Amino acid sequence: MLNISDSNINIDRTKFTSFQKAEGAKSGGLLIRFSLFLLLLALIVMFLPWTQNIRSHGKVTTLKPDQRPQTIHSIIGGRIEHWYVQEGDFVKKGDTILYLSEIKDDYFDPDLLNRTRTQLESKKMAADSYMKKVEALDNQINALIETNKLKLQQASNRLKQAKFKLATDSTDYEAEVINYKIAKDQHTRLAELYEEGLKSLTDLENRKLTMQKARANMVSAQNKLLTSKNEVLNIQMELTSIQAQYRNAISKAQSEKYTALSSMYDSEAVVAKLSNQYTNYSIRTGLYYITAPQDGHITKTIQSGIGETVKEGEEIVSIMPAKYELAVEMYVRPIDLPLLEKGQHVRIQFDGWPAIVFSGWPNTSHGTYGGQVFAIDNFISDNGMYRVLVAPSADDHPWPNALRVGAGTMNMILLSDVSIWYELWRKINGFPPNYYKTAKK
Known part of the structure; x- marks a missing residue:
């Protein structure tokens, strides 16, 4: 009681049971025992297991790109x-x-395909015509080459005959020269005998006549020899003329052939262009629907x-x-990226599905669904985090059938199991979770 008044009020506490219980109670020992109990309980809790995890928001998507909206x-x-x-x-x-x-005026013609097909057929026929002309010119060139060979062979044979005749005429000329020399020598000796009176004038004149005949034969043989030489030269010139003539004819035919080939290639290029154009027109017609x-x-x-x-x-x-495989798209911080690996277990809470979640004890949580890491981006996203794709876990409950793409999620990527005291000490010091792994043999 506070004695703040001048008058004193004396109360007999023995008459009141509550005063007796309150003043007789010994609360000091009870408080100590209660405090020791809480301390022991906290110490026990500190050694309980705790599952380290990475929490992240996400949304429902599809596993394959062709299944997304x-x-x-x-x-x-x-x-x-x-x-x-x-x-x-x-x-x-x-x-x-x-x-x-x-809406384009280039395609307003309702008969555009038929007209293009007609142009295409015409160009194909033109290309075929040029091809046949090339074949005809090839045959003409081959015929000219064969004819040239025969003409050259014929002229060569004539040249050989002329050379043989030239050799014969040359031999005859040499023989006539010898005969003329003999006749001349005989005439000279007979003239000397005539002067000496040993031969008559008639014998001298006969010998002179014989000498003139030998000279005439020699001149005739010389003319034949020159004629044979001219014939050889003429045939050689004819050989050169034949080669030049057929070379010009073959060159002209080849020139016409190359011109036809050039026209054929131009026609084939136009055919290819028209074929492409016709195909584009036909495909474009199907794109109206x-x-x-x-x-x-x-x-x-x-x-x-x-x-x-x-x-x-x-x-x-x-x-x-209509058919898709659901997945969850979530983002993690760069500091957490080394902790992730494919196949890692993830607990997922979907928006709209009631759940009781215990962060460190996922086995005691209710209303969450299992998943596993399916893919991890190797390049950071525009939001400064790394994207992780989570697929449904085959060993857990199937995801709800009523899920739709775009629904929100809360995700927990499960890591190592540690004690609570270690987790508190790690968070106080700002250390990352354990990501040291035992090497697999």
Whole structure:
């Protein structure tokens, strides 16, 4: 009691049971025992196991790129003429979504394919004609070469005959020269005998006549020899003329052949260009109908209305594939990246699914689902973190069927099992979790 008043009030405490219990109680020993109990309990808790983990937010996505939501683009520019679907419809692969009409004046002709095909056929026929002309010129060149060989062989034979005749005439000329010399010598001796009176004038005149005949024969043999020489020269000139004549004819035919080949190659180039153009026109005709690339649901029509024009490569509708394998996309800090490896276990809490989560004791958590690290990016993302893709774990409960792509998640990547005191000491000092591993043999 506080004695702050001048009057004193005396109370008999023995009459009140509460005063007796309160003043008689010994609370000091109880407090000490309670404190020791809490200290012992805290010490025991410090040695309990604790699972180190990395916590990160994420979202539901698909495991494969072709299973994710996609937008369908218009490959060509066109004008929307008719819609065959609306938002929320289920379409199968190849189903028509909308029809476009042409907006470029280069393709307005309704008979464009037939006209292009006609041009293509005409150029093919022109190329075939040039090819036949090349074959004809090849035959002509071969014939000229064979004829040239025969002409040269014929002239060579005549040249050999002329050379043989020249040799014969040369021999005859030499013989006539010898005969003339003998006749001349005989005439000289007979003239000397005549002067001495041993021979008559008639004998001298006969010998002179014989000498003149020998001289005439010698001159005739010389003329034949010169004629043979001229004939040899003429045949040699004829050989040269034949070679030049057929060389010019063959060169002219080859020139015409190369001209035909050049025209044929030009025609083939035009044929290839027209074939490409015809194929492009036929493919473009099929692109007027925008079809579904795979089974899925139409989620949003980006373009709308009738008569609206779309540009080349512009988005038209978005589609969600019907069949997909779910995964979780999450981001971790660069300091945590060395702790991760493929196949590592992850506990996932999906938004909208109630769960009781104990960070350090994942086995006692309820409402979480298992996953395992499927892929880890080796390059940092724009948000300064590394992307990790988590696939469902085959050894855990299957993920809910009602999950949709884009749902949020809370993820825990499980690491080493340590004591609570070690985890507290690590966090106080700012140390990273344990990532030292025993080498596998």
